Amino acid sequence: xxxxxxxxxxxxxxxxxxxxxxxxxxxxxxxxxxxxxxxxxxxxxxxxxxxxxxxxxxxxxxxxxxxxxxxxxxxxxxxxxxxxxxxxxxxxxxxxxxxxxxxxxxxxxxxxxxxxxxxxxxxxxxxxxxxxxxxxxxxxxxxxxxxxxxxxxxxxxxxxxx
Numbered sequence: 558x559x560x561x562x563x564x565x566x567x568x569x570x571x572x573x574x575x576x577x578x579x580x581x582x583x584x585x586x587x588x589x590x591x592x593x594x595x596x597x598x599x600x601x602x603x604x605x606x607x608x609x610x611x612x613x614x615x616x617x618x619x620x621x622x623x624x625x626x627x628x629x630x631x632x633x634x635x636x637x638x639x640x641x642x643x644x645x646x647x648x649x650x651x652x653x654x655x656x657x658x659x660x661x662x663x664x665x666x667x668x669x670x671x672x673x674x675x676x677x678x679x680x681x682x683x684x685x686x687x688x689x690x691x692x693x694x695x696x697x698x699x700x701x702x703x704x705x706x707x708x709x710x711x712x713x714x715x716x717x718x719x
Contacts, residue, residue: 559651559701559706563658563698566645568679570635576678590620617703635693638662649694651706656684658692669714675707676719684711 560618597613644662650657657666667686676684684692684707696704708718 558623559649559700559703561649561694561698561703563647563649564645564694565639565642565647565693566637566641569695570632570639570693572678573681573683574628574632574635576676576681577631577683577691578624580676581627582624584625586620590617590624593617594618629714631689649698649703649712651703653710656707656710669710669716670714672711672714674717674719675711682707 575710593613593616597610597617600610600613641662647658650659655666655668656672657664658664671686672684672692673687676683676685676691679696681696682694682704684694686692694707699707713719
């Protein structure tokens with residue numbers, strides 16, 4: 558059994574949510590928005606007032622709204638959970654069968670198979686539970702042995718490690 562204390566703060570949450578946002582939204586989505594915006598500008602400058610302009614404007618507005626809302630919703634949720642913890646620390650226990658986290662907000666124990674993927678960033682890892690839910694592991698709190706153990710257990714249970 559491996560055990561450590563994880564320490565969280567707002568800059569770490571910002572980095573975690575920014576990493577998540579970039580992986581979900583990505584360069585292709587932003588490029589698509591830029592192309593739609595360019596098409597909209599060209600159409601308006603050319604005097605086009607057809608329904609196509611309305612569709613391009615709507616697609617652009619919805620795309621921007623989606624990208625902003627994705628970040629805001631996840632960041633607010635993370636900050637809310639940080640406040641619910643009381644002390645910004647959690648205890649991580651990793652065994653052969655499960656990963657457990659406990660803090661002032663409660664306790665959760667997950668089988669390794671619940672973690673579908675690990676997204677690795679400079680300051681943290683995101684343990685993906687679904688396409689939109691993740692646990693944040695601050696790397697400053699992990700020993701190299703514990704980090705290797707987590708990656709090995711996720712891979713052994715069928716999860717992906719990037």
